[in-house]
Amino acid sequence: MKKIIMALLAVAVVAVVGIAALVALIDPNQFKPMIAEQVKKATGRDLVIEGDISWRFFPSIGFDIGKTEFKNPQGFAEPNLAQFDQAELSVSVMPLFSQQLEIGNVSLLGGRVFIQTLENGVSNLDGLSGQEATESAEEPAKAPAEPPVSEPTTAAEQQAWQISLAGVEISNASALILDDKAGSKTEIDRLDFTLDQFAPGEWTTAQFNIAGSAAELSFSAEGQTKLLIAEQLDGAEIKALSLTASAKDVVNDIRNATISLDRFKLGDWSTIEFAIDGEIPDLSFTTQGSTQLMVDEAIKLVSLKGAKLNAELKGAGLPRPEMTVGLEADAKYNLEKGLAELATLKAAVDELALKGSASFQSADIPVIRFDLSSDKIDLDAFLGTAEGKSTASQESGEAGSSEVGSPDTAGGKAKNQEPDLSALKTLDLAGKVAIDQFKAANAHMSNVKLALSVKNGVLDLSGLDANLYQGSIHATARIDANGQLPTYKATKQIKGVQIQPLLVDVAQNDTLAGTGDISVNVSGTGLAEKRMRENIAGTIDIRFADGAIYGVNIPEMIREARATLKGQKAEYVKEEKKTDFSAMTATIKLAKGVASTSNLDIDSPLIRINGNGSTSLVNETIDFAVNTSVVATSKGQGGKEIDEVADLTVPIDVKGNWSEPAFSLNIAQLLKQNNELEQKAQREVERGLEKLLGDKAKDDNIKKAADKLLKGLFN
Known part of the structure; x- marks a missing residue:
C-alpha cells in the first residue's frame, strides 16, 4: 500500500511539475499571431x-x-x-x-x-466568411452528399x-x-x-x-x-x-410601464398584468390590464383569455376633457397564417358600448372582418354637440344673412379641403353593425342595421336600415377614392316619416309638418363641402300627406288679396300662421349648384297651390313663385267666408335665404290677373245682354248699368 501511495504521489508531483513547467516555459500570448491569422483567414x-x-x-x-x-x-x-x-x-x-x-x-x-x-x-457584416466563402461561391454547386449511415449507439454513448x-x-x-x-x-x-x-x-x-x-x-x-x-x-x-x-x-413620455408574469411554459396558461402611464401630444393616460396567455407547444398559436384593459384619458384632443376606456376580449393569433381572431369583444368609451366579434388577417393589405352591436349610442351626448348645435344655430340666426354666400371667407379653406381617403386603399374591410337606439346630429333612430365594406379604394355602404320618426329609412352609398377626386353615389328611401319632429331635431326648423315619403338618388365628384354643393347631381322626389306649412297663412293672404283688389284693408283675425294641406308633391332636380322644381303641388279641400323655382346650394338663397287658388266654397281658416274669391289665383313670392325665408304677395301679378278677369267678365256680360236684349243691349244706359254691376263685383 505504501508503494502505491508513493507511486500516486510521484505521478501527482510529475503532473504538477509538468504543468508548472508548461506555464513557465510556454507563454500563451505567443499564440496571439496564430489566433489573429486564423481569424483573418476565416473572416x-x-x-x-x-x-x-x-x-x-x-x-x-x-x-x-x-x-x-x-x-x-x-x-x-x-x-x-x-x-x-x-x-x-x-x-x-x-x-x-x-x-x-x-x-x-x-x-x-x-x-x-x-x-x-x-x-x-x-454593411460591415458583409463578407465575414472571408476568402474561403468567396472560393466556395465560385465553385460549381455540388449535389448534397448522402447522409452517413448512423451506427447503433451504446448505452454509454447514450448517457x-x-x-x-x-x-x-x-x-x-x-x-x-x-x-x-x-x-x-x-x-x-x-x-x-x-x-x-x-x-x-x-x-x-x-x-x-x-x-x-x-x-x-x-x-x-x-x-x-x-x-x-x-x-x-x-x-x-x-x-x-x-x-x-x-x-x-x-413629444412622448412613457413615464412608467410595468409588466409581471406569474409563470410561462409552452402549452400552459399564464397570467400577465401590466400598467402604463404617460403622455403623448395633447393626451395623458393611465392604463392597466391583465390577461391569461398560452402559446401552444408547436409555437403556432397564441391565445388570450379574459383580456381586460382599462384606461383613463385626459387631453384637449379628445371629444371630452376626460374619458374612460374599457376593453374585454378573448383572442387567438395564428402565427403561420398571421390571423388574429377576437371571438368575444366588449369595448366601452364612457357610456358608448359595443360588443361582438372581429378578425384581422395580416397581409400587404390587411383583411379585417367584424360583427358588432350596441344597445344605445348617443354621439351627440358623447361629443357634447347636443347643446352646442342649438347655440350655434341661434347665433347663426342672430347674425343674419351676412355669412350666407361667403364660402371663401372664414372657413373657406376647410370647405375646399378634400378629406384624406388614402386609408381606403390600404384596407380590405367588411362587417356589420346593429344598434338598438342611435342618435347623431340630433336625429333619433332605432333598430339600426349597417353593412359596409372597404376594398381597392372603394367604400361601399351596401345597406343602412332603421326606424326613423314613426317611419323607416333605407340607404346605400358608394365612395370611390381611386380618381384624382373621389366620386360618390347615394340612394335613400324614407317612408312614413313624421317630418316636423325630424326637422326640429335636425335643423331646429318647424316650418313643415306631415307624413313624408322621400326618395333620393344623387351622385357627384369631390367630397369637399364647396365641391359637393357645386357638383352634386340627381333627383329628390317628395310625397307628403296630411300636413301643414308653418310661417305662412295662405287663406289670410287670400283675404288680403281680396281687400287689395277692392282698395280696402283686410280685417285682422288672430290665428296661427300655418297652411294645412292634404298632399304635397315635388320633384327636385340637382345640377350645377342649384336645386330646382317645376312641379310643386300642394292640395287641400280648400285651396290648391302649385309653384316652381330654385334655390342656390352655394349661396343658400331662395327664389320661388307660388300660385294659390281657392277650389271649394266653404269657410277657410279663421272662419271667414271666401266664396267671393273662388275664382281668384293669389301669386306668392318666396325669397330670402334658408334660415329666413320671406313670403309676400306678388301685387303686380295680382293686379294683372284682376284686369284680365274684369275684361273677360265684361265680354261675357255683353254677349249675355245681346242674347237677352238684342239691339237694345247697345243702349248707353244699359251699358252703364252693366259696367256699374261689374265694378261692384271686382271692388
Missing part, C-alpha cells in the same frame, strides 16, 4: 488582442483575456465591429471524466458591438452529459446600429446582465438593466425573472417575471 478581418492571455489548468481549464478588438474594413464610422475590455471562461477538469460539464463564471466586461449599413447598402454553470456576468456592454441608407440610429448605452448558478432541471435567477435610444426616443428597462431549462434541454420555463420600463422623446 477576412483583423483581430487585435492588446491585453494578456492567461491560462488556468487546475482545478479548472480556462483563460482570462484582456482588451480585444475585431476590426471593421475601411470606410466605416468606428474602427471595430466588436470589442471587449476583459473576458473570462473556465471549465472544471475532474468532472469531465464523469461526463459532467461544470463551467465556471463567464464574464464579459466593457463589450461593444458596432453595426453600420452605408448609403450604398454595404447524457450533465451541465452546470456557475454564473454569467455581462457588465457595461454597449451597442450601436447605424443605417445610413434608411437614416436610422439605434444605440444601447448600457447593458448589464447576470445569471446565477445554473443547471438543467433547476431554477436560477436572471437580472438585467438596459438603457439606450432609437432616433429621438430614449428608453430604459430593468427586470428579473427565474429561469428553468429542462434536464433534457428540450424545454424551458420562466416564472416571477417583473419588468419596469420608461421611454421619452420630444
Whole structure:
C-alpha cells in the first residue's frame, strides 16, 4: 500500500511539475499571431488582442483575456465591429471524466458591438466568411452528399452529459446600429446582465438593466425573472417575471410601464398584468390590464383569455376633457397564417358600448372582418354637440344673412379641403353593425342595421336600415377614392316619416309638418363641402300627406288679396300662421349648384297651390313663385267666408335665404290677373245682354248699368 501511495504521489508531483513547467516555459500570448491569422483567414478581418492571455489548468481549464478588438474594413464610422475590455471562461477538469460539464463564471466586461449599413447598402457584416466563402461561391454547386449511415449507439454513448454553470456576468456592454441608407440610429448605452448558478432541471435567477435610444426616443428597462431549462434541454420555463420600463422623446413620455408574469411554459396558461402611464401630444393616460396567455407547444398559436384593459384619458384632443376606456376580449393569433381572431369583444368609451366579434388577417393589405352591436349610442351626448348645435344655430340666426354666400371667407379653406381617403386603399374591410337606439346630429333612430365594406379604394355602404320618426329609412352609398377626386353615389328611401319632429331635431326648423315619403338618388365628384354643393347631381322626389306649412297663412293672404283688389284693408283675425294641406308633391332636380322644381303641388279641400323655382346650394338663397287658388266654397281658416274669391289665383313670392325665408304677395301679378278677369267678365256680360236684349243691349244706359254691376263685383 505504501508503494502505491508513493507511486500516486510521484505521478501527482510529475503532473504538477509538468504543468508548472508548461506555464513557465510556454507563454500563451505567443499564440496571439496564430489566433489573429486564423481569424483573418476565416473572416477576412483583423483581430487585435492588446491585453494578456492567461491560462488556468487546475482545478479548472480556462483563460482570462484582456482588451480585444475585431476590426471593421475601411470606410466605416468606428474602427471595430466588436470589442471587449476583459473576458473570462473556465471549465472544471475532474468532472469531465464523469461526463459532467461544470463551467465556471463567464464574464464579459466593457463589450461593444458596432453595426453600420452605408448609403450604398454595404454593411460591415458583409463578407465575414472571408476568402474561403468567396472560393466556395465560385465553385460549381455540388449535389448534397448522402447522409452517413448512423451506427447503433451504446448505452454509454447514450448517457447524457450533465451541465452546470456557475454564473454569467455581462457588465457595461454597449451597442450601436447605424443605417445610413434608411437614416436610422439605434444605440444601447448600457447593458448589464447576470445569471446565477445554473443547471438543467433547476431554477436560477436572471437580472438585467438596459438603457439606450432609437432616433429621438430614449428608453430604459430593468427586470428579473427565474429561469428553468429542462434536464433534457428540450424545454424551458420562466416564472416571477417583473419588468419596469420608461421611454421619452420630444413629444412622448412613457413615464412608467410595468409588466409581471406569474409563470410561462409552452402549452400552459399564464397570467400577465401590466400598467402604463404617460403622455403623448395633447393626451395623458393611465392604463392597466391583465390577461391569461398560452402559446401552444408547436409555437403556432397564441391565445388570450379574459383580456381586460382599462384606461383613463385626459387631453384637449379628445371629444371630452376626460374619458374612460374599457376593453374585454378573448383572442387567438395564428402565427403561420398571421390571423388574429377576437371571438368575444366588449369595448366601452364612457357610456358608448359595443360588443361582438372581429378578425384581422395580416397581409400587404390587411383583411379585417367584424360583427358588432350596441344597445344605445348617443354621439351627440358623447361629443357634447347636443347643446352646442342649438347655440350655434341661434347665433347663426342672430347674425343674419351676412355669412350666407361667403364660402371663401372664414372657413373657406376647410370647405375646399378634400378629406384624406388614402386609408381606403390600404384596407380590405367588411362587417356589420346593429344598434338598438342611435342618435347623431340630433336625429333619433332605432333598430339600426349597417353593412359596409372597404376594398381597392372603394367604400361601399351596401345597406343602412332603421326606424326613423314613426317611419323607416333605407340607404346605400358608394365612395370611390381611386380618381384624382373621389366620386360618390347615394340612394335613400324614407317612408312614413313624421317630418316636423325630424326637422326640429335636425335643423331646429318647424316650418313643415306631415307624413313624408322621400326618395333620393344623387351622385357627384369631390367630397369637399364647396365641391359637393357645386357638383352634386340627381333627383329628390317628395310625397307628403296630411300636413301643414308653418310661417305662412295662405287663406289670410287670400283675404288680403281680396281687400287689395277692392282698395280696402283686410280685417285682422288672430290665428296661427300655418297652411294645412292634404298632399304635397315635388320633384327636385340637382345640377350645377342649384336645386330646382317645376312641379310643386300642394292640395287641400280648400285651396290648391302649385309653384316652381330654385334655390342656390352655394349661396343658400331662395327664389320661388307660388300660385294659390281657392277650389271649394266653404269657410277657410279663421272662419271667414271666401266664396267671393273662388275664382281668384293669389301669386306668392318666396325669397330670402334658408334660415329666413320671406313670403309676400306678388301685387303686380295680382293686379294683372284682376284686369284680365274684369275684361273677360265684361265680354261675357255683353254677349249675355245681346242674347237677352238684342239691339237694345247697345243702349248707353244699359251699358252703364252693366259696367256699374261689374265694378261692384271686382271692388
